[in-house]
Amino acid sequence: MVAVRYETTFKLYPYEKVAAQDLPPARHPVVIAGGGPVGLALALDLGQKGTPVLVLDDHDGAGQGSRAICFAKRTLDVANRLGASGPMVEKGVVWNVGKVFHGDGKLFDFNLSPEDGHRNPAFINLQQPYFERYLVDAIRVAQADGVPIELRGRNQVSGLTVHDTYSTLDVDTPDGIYQIEADYLIACDGARSPLRDMMGLSFDGRVFEDNFLIADVKMKADFPTERWFWFEPPFEGAGQSALLHKQPDDIWRIDFQLGWDIDREKELDPERIRTRVDAMLSSQSGSIPDYELEWTSIYTFQCRRMKTFRHGPVLFAGDSAHQVSPFGARGANSGVQDADNLGWKLDLVLKGIAPETLLDSYATEREHGADENILNSSRATDFMTPKTEVSRTFRDAVLTLASKHPFARPLVNSGRLSVPCSYDGFALFGEDALNGPPISRPSAPCVDASYQDGFLLDHLGGQFTILAFGGPAPASVSAEGVGTKIVHVTEPNEQMRARYLGDAPQAIYLIRPDQHVVARWPNYDADAIKTAIKTAIGKGA
Amino acid sequence: MPLNLDPNITNPDEFYDELIRAHEGLTKDQSDAYNARLILVLCNEIGDRDVLRAALEAAK
Ligand SMILES: Cc1cc2nc3c(=O)[nH]c(=O)nc-3n(C[C@H](O)[C@H](O)[C@H](O)COP(=O)(O)OP(=O)(O)OC[C@H]3O[C@@H](n4cnc5c(N)ncnc54)[C@H](O)[C@@H]3O)c2cc1C
Numbered sequence: 001m002v003a004v005r006y007e008t009t010f011k012l013y014p015y016e017k018v019a020a021q022d023l024p025p026a027r028h029p030v031v032i033a034g035g036g037p038v039g040l041a042l043a044l045d046l047g048q049k050g051t052p053v054l055v056l057d058d059h060d061g062a063g064q065g066s067r068a069i070c071f072a073k074r075t076l077d078v079a080n081r082l083g084a085s086g087p088m089v090e091k092g093v094v095w096n097v098g099k100v101f102h103g104d105g106k107l108f109d110f111n112l113s114p115e116d117g118h119r120n121p122a123f124i125n126l127q128q129p130y131f132e133r134y135l136v137d138a139i140r141v142a143q144a145d146g147v148p149i150e151l152r153g154r155n156q157v158s159g160l161t162v163h164d165t166y167s168t169l170d171v172d173t174p175d176g177i178y179q180i181e182a183d184y185l186i187a188c189d190g191a192r193s194p195l196r197d198m199m200g201l202s203f204d205g206r207v208f209e210d211n212f213l214i215a216d217v218k219m220k221a222d223f224p225t226e227r228w229f230w231f232e233p234p235f236e237g238a239g240q241s242a243l244l245h246k247q248p249d250d251i252w253r254i255d256f257q258l259g260w261d262i263d264r265e266k267e268l269d270p271e272r273i274r275t276r277v278d279a280m281l282s283s284q285s286g287s288i289p290d291y292e293l294e295w296t297s298i299y300t301f302q303c304r305r306m307k308t309f310r311h312g313p314v315l316f317a318g319d320s321a322h323q324v325s326p327f328g329a330r331g332a333n334s335g336v337q338d339a340d341n342l343g344w345k346l347d348l349v350l351k352g353i354a355p356e357t358l359l360d361s362y363a364t365e366r367e368h369g370a371d372e373n374i375l376n377s378s379r380a381t382d383f384m385t386p387k388t389e390v391s392r393t394f395r396d397a398v399l400t401l402a403s404k405h406p407f408a409r410p411l412v413n414s415g416r417l418s419v420p421c422s423y424d425g426f427a428l429f430g431e432d433a434l435n436g437p438p439i440s441r442p443s444a445p446c447v448d449a450s451y452q453d454g455f456l457l458d459h460l461g462g463q464f465t466i467l468a469f470g471g472p473a474p475a476s477v478s479a480e481g482v483g484t485k486i487v488h489v490t491e492p493n494e495q496m497r498a499r500y501l502g503d504a505p506q507a508i509y510l511i512r513p514d515q516h517v518v519a520r521w522p523n524y525d526a527d528a529i530k531t532a533i534k535t536a537i538g539k540g541a
Numbered sequence: 542m543p544l545n546l547d548p549n550i551t552n553p554d555e556f557y558d559e560l561i562r563a564h565e566g567l568t569k570d571q572s573d574a575y576n577a578r579l580i581l582v583l584c585n586e587i588g589d590r591d592v593l594r595a596a597l598e599a600a601k
Contacts, residue, residue, distance in 0.1 A: 379554050382561065390564045390572040398557075405546040405599060410553040 002156045002172050008061035009129040012136040015060060015154035021178040025168065028054045029350050031182035033157045033169075033195055035059075037068070037128065038318030038335035039188030040135040044082045045343030047142055047149035049462065051350050054180070055149070056171060058156035062129035065295040066216050069125050069245060069253050070329035074420035074445060075336045076120035081462055081515065084138035085120065088131060092124025093246050098227040100402070100412060104234045107403040107412070117495040118448045119455040123417060125247050127216075128332065157189070160198040166313055184346060184359075185314045188335075193320035196306070203323075204307055208381055212299040212326060213239070213256040213267055215277060216247070220290040223252065223281075229414045231384065231399060235279035237272070241384045241414070242280060251294060254280065255326065257384065264298050301325060303377050305370040309338075310363040317342055322370035327380040327415030330373040337421060338366050344462065344513035348537055353481045358538035361428055369421040376416050383413035420445040423516070427540070430510070430519030430532035436502045446515045449495040456496070459487045462513045464533060469496055470506035471524065479530040480539055484510075512536050544595035 013035065020026050030046060032039045035057035046053045071088065079085035096114075100107045114121055139149050158177065159170030167185045170177050187195040196203060225246045233242040239258040247253050254277060258267060266272065273296055282288045305322035309315060318335030342362045348354035386392035401408035423429065423443040432442050439447055446467075449456045460467065465485045468474045469492040476484050492501060501507055508525075510518040510532045519532040534540050550556050564572045584593055 376554070379558055383557070388564070389569055390567070390576075391561045394557075394561065401600070407546050407548050407550075410548045410550070411557055413554060413557070416554065 002058055002154050002174060004059070006059065006063045008059055009064050010061045010133045012061035012133060013055075013057065013151040013153035015152075015174055017173070017175050018152065020180065021173065021175060025179040025181050027166070027181040027183065028052065029183045030054070030186065030346060031056065031167075031169065031180065031184075032186045032188055034187065034189035034318075034320070035132075035136075035151060035153075036188060036190060036318065036335075037131055037135065037332045038339050039186070040132060040139065041078065041082065041336050042186060042188065042317065042339035042343055043149050043151070044084065044135060044139055044142065045339060045462065046347060047139070047147040048082065049343065049347040050148070051347045052148035053150070054182075055151045056155040056157055056169075057151070057153055058172075060153035062132040064129070065127075065214070065297055066247055066251070066253050067128040067299075068131070068329065068332035069127060069247055070123050070333075070417070071126055071131060072123045072329060072333045072418040072420075073118065073120045074418070075333045076124065077445075077448065077457055077515070078336055078340045079135075080119060080457065081460075082135075082138060083141070084134050087134045087137070088126055089120060089124060091130055091134075091248050092126040093225065093248055094121045094124055095225050095227055095246055097224070098229065100414065101228065101230045101233070102399045102403075103230075103232050105403070107399060108409060110409075117450045117455075119457060120448070123329070125245055125253075127247055127249075127251070130248070131332070157195060157198075160185075160195060162199065162312060162314055164312065183313065183350065186342070186346075187314060187316045187320045188318050188339075189320050191301070191319040191323050193316070195314070196316065196320055199311060199314065201306060201311065203302075203304055208325075208378065209260055209300070209302040210325060210381070210385075211258045211260065211262050211264075211267075212301075213258055213273065213296070214299050215254045215273055215296045216294040217252045217254055217277060217281075218292045218294050219250050219252055220292075223289055230280075231414070233280070235276050235283070238276050238280070243414075244280060252291075258298075259385075262298075267298060268296060270296070299326070303374055303381075305367065305374065308363050309366055310359055315342065315346075315359065315362065317366075321366070322373070324370075324373045325377040325381055325415075327384070328373075328376055328417055329415070330377060330418045333418035334369055334373050334421075337369060338362075340514045341366055341369075348482070354537040355539065361426070361538060365421075365423050365426055365428075368423065368426070372421055373418070380413045380415045428512075428518070428536050428538065430535050431528075432520060433528075434502075434504055434507050434520040434522050436504055436507060436520060437499060440500050440509070440517055440520070442517050442519050444517055446509075446511055446517060447499045449499055450493060451489065451496075456489075457515065460511055460515050461485060464513060464518075464536070465511040466529065467509040467511050468507070468524070469500055469509075471508070474508060474524045475526065477526050477529045477533070479533040480537060482533050482537060484529070484533070510536070542589060542592060544592050544599060546599060
């Protein structure tokens with residue numbers, strides 16, 4: 001019998017008994033264990049590419065509470081490619097004004113005015129259950145079109161045998177246990193990953209650990225749509241830092257960084273929480289607004305990753321593979337980049353187009369991504385929680401100077417928002433014969449720009465694409481069974497000149513299915529493109 | 542040349558990290574002495590007395 005570990009906000013995939021439960025084990029090309037943001041995004045991507053995928057989740061929907069609330073542009077761009085971003089952006093809150101406080105005093109304000117020529121904002125605030133729901137909605141739409149995705153709720157992976165080229169899973173359900181086999185098993189089963197434990201794999205490199213008291217507060221009166229961040233909040237027992245952030249549905253999210261050694265029971269006492277929240281909400285106006293505590297939790301994390309994300313036919317993605325601090329919203333956002341990186345590779349391997357070693361590149365590229373996230377998280381934490389006397393002296397000096405002089409403000413680190421990872425120097429990328437703007441160099445994710453009535457990224461889709469700016473129309477190239485889509489921008493606009501051309505009058509880009517640049521050239525050269533395709537699918541020399 | 546009080550350091554997070562790391566393993570006294578030497582090195586790089594005077598003021 002499957003234990004219920006948490007309550008769900010939305011029932012998204014209620015349990016239904018399937019015939020397979022009474023049959024001998026069926027073999028699936030891909031089984032995803034865990035239907036969180038990462039498992040769902042990966043399922044949608046694979047299914048849309050025509051690779052059948054089965055998702056098993058031990059619950060029947062999205063868990064309670066806001067959890068990940070800040071979804072970055074890259075995640076929205078991926079969701080857009082998957083056809084799921086519309087409702088996210090519509091529901092999400094876009095904020096521009098931020099205020100930074102130190103103790104009792106305000107240090108400075110900032111206003112993030114959006115840059116032109118991007119479909120998606122730099123980030124939106126949206127409760128994680130909505131993010132998951134919109135992915136499932138998109139999966140339901142895809143299923144109706146015959147896309148081969150199956151979601152099985154209350155199906156818990158309870159046993160695992162990993163063979164050389166496949167895995168056998170025990171799946172526990174309300175009707176008992178059955179078995180299935182998977183060519184590839186993707187463990188998207190979260191930070192506590194039961195699969196990781198079943199395989200006896202360690203979760204190494206603990207960088208630091210901390211506890212956050214999280215409260216979702218429903219405000220009945222108007223309250224500004226701003227981000228407020230405190231270093232050393234002056235409110236009783238508020239910890240090292242505090243954050244106030246607006247979410248949809250008149251809900252504000254409050255995080256208090258409590259440190260490592262705490263009494264969980266005591267910290268979760270609603271009276272104690274209310275005292276802090278009262279102090280925070282009244283700190284600027286002097287009066288306590290009317291509010292309700294919707295959800296409270298203590299979020300404990302360690303900052304660490306698995307040594308390697310691939311173990312033969314089992315691959316780890318999302319929180320199961322890496323965990324970071326919440327500063328910079330890198331949890332869910334980096335997990336979606338894992339899914340984005342893995343989807344097309346798994347698809348090409350299963351279709352027999354790419355060698356299975358291509359999957360090793362998933363591991364190396366995303367381990368690099370995780371290291372970058374852990375580095376950023378560590379730096380933010382070191383700034384917020386100085387470990388030595390001298391680092392505190394510098395930190396306080398930065399904060400004091402920041403209130404007077406703009407130069408010190410970029411040094412103030414309350415978390416750097418997740419930006420997409422580039423894979424400079426990794427094996428799957430080709431030449432930069434164009435020497436164009438660094439922002440769109442090989443290995444970087446494509447930048448958006450206005451195009452026709454919409455945006456450039458809308459035209460790229462999820463396959464290999466030859467993207468031409470100016471010049472004559474390129475012919476499609478195929479190599480090793482990989483075809484290419486052509487996008488020819490005959491008259492590049494100013495944004496494209498700045499983001500893709502630099503001084504060059506024209507350019508040819510090869511883009512891989514996750515919309516990272518493979519290589520770029522000043523002129524069309526079919527042989528060069530063929531070579532780059534081979535490199536990109538792991539068949540290079 | 543007036544004192545530049547606008548952001549001027551590339552990759553500020555990395556710089557800050559290096560600055561703090563430079564103090565790793567030092568006692569408080571050693572750190573203070575290191576900071577003093579660092580200030581003098583940087584002042585020499587600036588050279589211009591008007592700029593230095595303005596910096597002394599800005600840091601108050
Ligand atoms: C209280 C809390 C607050 C958070 N706050 C933030 C934040 O502010 N910012 C941020 O970026 N991130 C935050 N996070 C982290 C964020 O929620 C995760 O990074 C994100 O959910 C990772 O997605 P995932 O798909 O990898 O894993 P999860 O969302 O954890 O999904 C894993 C899924 O696998 C299922 N599962 C587990 N075991 C099995 C099994 N044996 N068989 C089948 N299914 C199984 C689970 O039920 C779950 O549905 C928070 C997390 C928590 C818990």
